[in-house]
Amino acid sequence: MKRRQLLFTLGGAFVGIPIIVSLIYDAITKSKASSISQSPSSAPKFENTSSPNLADANSEISLDTTEEPLLRFAAIADNGFGSPDQFAVAKSMWETYQQKPYAFVLMAGDNIYPYGEIKLAKAYFEEPYAPLLKENVQFYAVLGNHDIIKSNNGMDQINYKLFNMGDRYYSFTKGDVREGTVEFFALDTNNNAPWEAQLAWLDRQLTKSTAPWKIVYGHHPLYSSGRHGGDRELVAKLAPIFAKHKVPLYLCGHDHGYERSIPLDGTIYIVNGGGGAPLYKFGKSPQTAFVSPQFSFMTFDVYQDKIITKAIATDGKVFDRAIITKA
Template sequence: MKRRQLLMTIFGISLADATIRGTILKSGLLADTSVGNSIQPFADLTNDLASGSTETVNEPLLRFAAIADTGVGSFDQYAVAQAMAQIYEHSPFALVLMAGDNIYPYGEMQYIQSAFEKPYAPLLSQGVKFHAVLGNHDIIKSNNGQDQINYPLFNMPDRYYSFTKSFPTSLPQATNSNHNSELVEFFALDTNDNADWRSQLAWLDRQLGNSKALWKIVFGHHPLYSSGLHGSDQQLASMLAPLFAKHQVKLYLCGHDHGYERFVPINGTTYIVNGGGGAPLYQFGSSGQTAFVSQRFSFMICDVYQDKIITKAIATDGKVFDRSIITHTI
């Protein structure tokens, strides 16, 4: 039995299913290439956390993972999922943000086992919560995404929503009197063309303005800025970027372009394309605002502290290939 066939059998993917689902895959996947600066290449995450890196020696107040463009049921998706599970064993994270294209090719719930439940079974069995948003593939044959919204393990109460994570009860709250017990508020967006943008933008402006969280993090499927196949979306940027700047959103996570690209902060917001979750990789270029770009299957870990967020992009071998520190004045 060939190695790829053996690994598919181990991970519970039938060759028939892989062939059917593979009709959406491109032939000739790209080799891993990376462009960037100011990183520590291939630093092992678990050793980094265990030994105490030069960044910090303290455990974060919150650790979460992020993925996007996952739901193909492919060998590469399972490789990313396995790497996530291995990291979790040493450095547990509380939740996973799923930035869309959760089920290929058309969002059909009939593929939920191979696209989600089987690859992430080790994490789901530990009670890790996934919080999803709708990608462009998710709305085609799923009652415009409603079938996925109704799926309980996606923890997606609506097309757009927010949720908070509080400071640990054992830790004094942030000294800034403008904040209460909320450490992070996550804002999940429907960035599809057919979204109810008038209502969503009014909601986002109001919700961001009312938030008392120390950190505000937004995630959606489509990038505002990207050097990948789809590229930047000027219309999306014109709608969202001013709100992010106005309300001091520090991080926007997305997918859609299948690869990884981190931008230098733009008006105070760090934008990261994190689309290497399993779907076939795209060719990426770079721009003058690109801090790091890579074409490899990967996911992210974010460690949240009172004064900073440390982001780490991790390949299927469990190695960190990009990191950044987002600072916050308390």
Template structure:
């Protein structure tokens, strides 16, 4: 879909006027005493079906063992260039038929990655109306969950529009400002003890793409100021846990492709193993654990409020 400069700017301003965001449906209270969910990124790769299938099978196993409530996708949902429509065959071959385990038939809250921008963004948003699982009400949105007398607020960003690449350069600065203003306001209003932010691009990473200068300057201070517990991302094709100030940073970007990471001063763990992240939250704390494509535990760390 082609956009004019005027339509893009008008759309962005309209989004701010409406509060800057859609709020995903299906955020009713959960009776469980803890909240468990999986995080996988850079997974929609029809050229690596064996690896993607192995990761999906392991996700199904770990998901069943931990009674997960949902899955978070950190972007690059469909290689090499997104999907063209809500009827694109990639929905079936790269998503529905791959992530078919019973435990994965839960909401999938997804953000957009750079490869997704090669196709139709509206198709990924509109597929939410066709699918029982796929949940992307807008380019950025918020979801709230309640469990065990506690709550968690999740804020999903479109970090690709903050990068200002190629055709997006004409609105990059405006859109980044709109999103950051919304996030700053929404985090300030949140009363949830658990505040979690999700984007495709890392703030910190030992991977090939490395740290993001823009996100480090503009996003990190917001995370620090509002006591965000963790930032979840993909983009770099590995698994990594990092920490800066009081925020835990997790890179989960090896859902179908993997590359060796480099040493990073803030890194606590890093691996090129294909896999995903399991997060378990309770009113008092939690854990974040990386698992491999064989459902083997690679690393686990406590999460402290």
């Protein structure tokens, strides 16, 4: 059995074992807002309601606001499994949308298990998200490791209209008509990606960008306490570019669960891989601000001066919130 197949099979052993960190959830609901501010020059200020042990250095920023955001979007990853858990997350996404509509969804890879075959897109993508697609909510995908196995190295997904990709890596802006409120940079983080060209492109595009907010996403984590863990090579490739351009947020999946990091050289790293594939066990690392492997998705409320992030479970409850502000 190939290693990739073995991992996939092992993943199946975790079906139906939602590793709910209820103690942590209790800590969220009971804790007072607190905050951290790290890495002096380039760090965004950061408020955290889920880690009550963090220093309270930013208490003037409130998570509770009635102000409408400039832009609201959602994010999922590791979702295309066709499982009841994927449908449960999709249902929660739809119920959240009905209360607070979001314009689009970032889909951070492993869009179609197990081999990325586009013939499964109907069952593993169009059906679970049918209500959202009917409302014309757009999905912006990147390629996960599963997406390039039997899909002409991902080209079938790149050419699939509903994934809105256009290429292996791409950028797009949303929000304000002229400048965009946020510019998104979607990466191919697979080993066989055209890394040299992609990194040069990312550096160039971030330099050129006039958007007030710049967010990067890709499938693989730089930092993670899940089964796959972090990736030093990815850190070496991407972290200096993030620091140079003050990218406040990198979103990914691959490890099936939720983990948010403290700011590392100004960037917060969020693993958001609870979209429907079997969950993994997570540990805790020095960079962990909050971890809870459960089936979930995220929403982001973007304001001029802050982004409020929410991780939302299948019951619609928010189990992690944070504020990201600019450096």
